[in-house]
Amino acid sequence: MEHSRITQVFLRLQSEGKTALMPYFMAGYPTVEGSRKAILAASNAGADLIELGIPYSDPLADGPVIQEAGRIALAGGMTTDAVFQLVRSIREESAIPIVLMTYYNLLFRYGLERFASKVADSGADGVIVPDLPPEEAGPWREAAGLAGLDAIFLVAPTSTPERIALAASASTGFVYCVSLTGVTGERTALPANLVDLVKRVKAVTDKPVAVGFGISTPEQAGEVGRIADGVIIGSALVRLIGEAGENAPALVREFIVSVKEVYLA
Amino acid sequence: MQQLPDAHGRYGDYGGKFVPETLMSALAEVESAYDALKDDPAFESELDVYLRDYAGRPTPLYFAAGLSKLYGHRIYLKREDLCHTGSHKINNALGQALIAKRMGKRRVVAETGAGQHGVATATVCALFGMECHIYMGEEDVDRQSLNVFRMKLLGAEVVPVSSGTKTLKDAMNEAIRDWVTNVETTHYLLGSVAGPHPYPMIVRDLQRIIGDEAKKQVLGAEGRLPDAIVACVGGGSNAMGIFYSFIGGETKLFGVEAAGLGLASGKHGASLGCGEKGVLHGSLSYVLQNAFGQIMTAHSISAGLDYPGVGPEHAYFKDTGLATYDSVTDIEALQAFKRLSAIEGILPALESAHALAYLEKLAPRLEPDSLILVSLSGRGDKDVNVVAEALG
Numbered sequence: 001m002e003h004s005r006i007t008q009v010f011l012r013l014q015s016e017g018k019t020a021l022m023p024y025f026m027a028g029y030p031t032v033e034g035s036r037k038a039i040l041a042a043s044n045a046g047a048d049l050i051e052l053g054i055p056y057s058d059p060l061a062d063g064p065v066i067q068e069a070g071r072i073a074l075a076g077g078m079t080t081d082a083v084f085q086l087v088r089s090i091r092e093e094s095a096i097p098i099v100l101m102t103y104y105n106l107l108f109r110y111g112l113e114r115f116a117s118k119v120a121d122s123g124a125d126g127v128i129v130p131d132l133p134p135e136e137a138g139p140w141r142e143a144a145g146l147a148g149l150d151a152i153f154l155v156a157p158t159s160t161p162e163r164i165a166l167a168a169s170a171s172t173g174f175v176y177c178v179s180l181t182g183v184t185g186e187r188t189a190l191p192a193n194l195v196d197l198v199k200r201v202k203a204v205t206d207k208p209v210a211v212g213f214g215i216s217t218p219e220q221a222g223e224v225g226r227i228a229d230g231v232i233i234g235s236a237l238v239r240l241i242g243e244a245g246e247n248a249p250a251l252v253r254e255f256i257v258s259v260k261e262v263y264l265a
Numbered sequence: 266m267q268q269l270p271d272a273h274g275r276y277g278d279y280g281g282k283f284v285p286e287t288l289m290s291a292l293a294e295v296e297s298a299y300d301a302l303k304d305d306p307a308f309e310s311e312l313d314v315y316l317r318d319y320a321g322r323p324t325p326l327y328f329a330a331g332l333s334k335l336y337g338h339r340i341y342l343k344r345e346d347l348c349h350t351g352s353h354k355i356n357n358a359l360g361q362a363l364i365a366k367r368m369g370k371r372r373v374v375a376e377t378g379a380g381q382h383g384v385a386t387a388t389v390c391a392l393f394g395m396e397c398h399i400y401m402g403e404e405d406v407d408r409q410s411l412n413v414f415r416m417k418l419l420g421a422e423v424v425p426v427s428s429g430t431k432t433l434k435d436a437m438n439e440a441i442r443d444w445v446t447n448v449e450t451t452h453y454l455l456g457s458v459a460g461p462h463p464y465p466m467i468v469r470d471l472q473r474i475i476g477d478e479a480k481k482q483v484l485g486a487e488g489r490l491p492d493a494i495v496a497c498v499g500g501g502s503n504a505m506g507i508f509y510s511f512i513g514g515e516t517k518l519f520g521v522e523a524a525g526l527g528l529a530s531g532k533h534g535a536s537l538g539c540g541e542k543g544v545l546h547g548s549l550s551y552v553l554q555n556a557f558g559q560i561m562t563a564h565s566i567s568a569g570l571d572y573p574g575v576g577p578e579h580a581y582f583k584d585t586g587l588a589t590y591d592s593v594t595d596i597e598a599l600q601a602f603k604r605l606s607a608i609e610g611i612l613p614a615l616e617s618a619h620a621l622a623y624l625e626k627l628a629p630r631l632e633p634d635s636l637i638l639v640s641l642s643g644r645g646d647k648d649v650n651v652v653a654e655a656l657g
Binding site for chain 1: 273281282283284285286287288289290291428429434435438441442445446447448449541542543544545546547549552554556557558559560
């Protein structure tokens, strides 16, 4: 079987001994055009994979920064269909893998098969659903598989060995390792037990392991880069975009280049 | 009848566990603690003592002569308003606090809408020496200031929630976020038959004492089972509590949702009446949502019914016809509030006033002299300011 675009990127980086930099953006924040420019800036600056949030009214795994970005995106009229359009417009200019991240009710309401086929048609490559554990994901895995999408599941510091094995075997593309017990958002330090957690995941799977939640600075990204296959940076970038206004693409570029060339080199 | 939920926490299509991975082990821990305790005679007798001597159970089944005369039926009120803390919420709070104690969790978080569940939780935390954090929407903090003050007196920290709609739904989001963050030390004392499995089951089991008692009481008083039972439904814990012993029998069960400003206005809390299947706060049920699955804002004059979801077992009851669900408006509830106060000398909670208001619709449809039980789930002291303002 041909490798997915996500798998290809991880294989290439692994052969180079490098870690994937995976910035998160909220679709439609601060505007549709603003998010498009920021994403393209990240792609051009050397990001390896884009995580793109579809805003949801009740994002219970997210901290204040991403909650607020989602609220503004929804108030600006962002919808699931508009996110597909955004992906399409990015695809015209970049081949970077795109993983959508949103909550299960949006998939469920849209219809799992219909959602999967629209995601695939738009040119996105996978979906992360933080409130969908593998036990409840049978129908979604089937729909995603039929559409040729990667379905990514999460492991957390509280996951038992059995649950880590379950999420790792259900995941395609990569395994999402939640670094801490908590919601998304910036933290001053990485959790002490993160190295151990990543080791526990890697012990049961050969699939790439990407770490997210609480990674805010280039230095922290560098630390995670030493143990994981991918580093996800969300709230720090979303906050930067919110504060930067017109300068957002330039600042995103600067941030990505610095992380990529200094800390993940 | 098959014992529900099934091994996956499902009631037919509904229920399940749709939560972040971080919480999955915690849910399993709650489930196994509960499984070990529920048939443990020591737990049962400990809970029984607290329910009797602390909460004041059994609550009376009161023959409401004035209401009965008004409607031409024999109407009884199950007086959960006479429970310690003023509502049925104490039944669940006591049970879950004992479960938390057995799990060694010393910190408790909970959501509250009207403040009834918040007060019940703050109360049991004071009783058992637990640290207590209550999440409450800013809008509800304003309209339920009496209950906020009570919770603070009981030693709880009341955290106003300013995200989203600033009501019960957002309080629940925030309580879950707290639980995700502090999961190792904290028990989430969920207040309704909603949320991820095992909560709908645990809360039902802890609230079914309402119906178990009522069944004995009505058989003692009337020598037969009631023709109808009426209860309000937000998340649905008092309704599930009083319904459960009567499921599958001759008694017709009516759940009453908040129609707010009217179903056509779009400003209501009738998730069963007007919602679509969806996932909210960890379970699959009926949800008020738009075409893309964004959760819509509920509205009710009663903070406890101001919620865009409903417990999954009620969704199952609706689909299977085991219970019937209808709704009444803010105005109808206010009229019922005034009516019960004037006729029986009882101020009902605005939530319970929805059940009472439904008598206006139900009474003409039943044979004369039907036997009707109404769940008077809470007392109305907390609502006096809201009612005064609404009645101008």
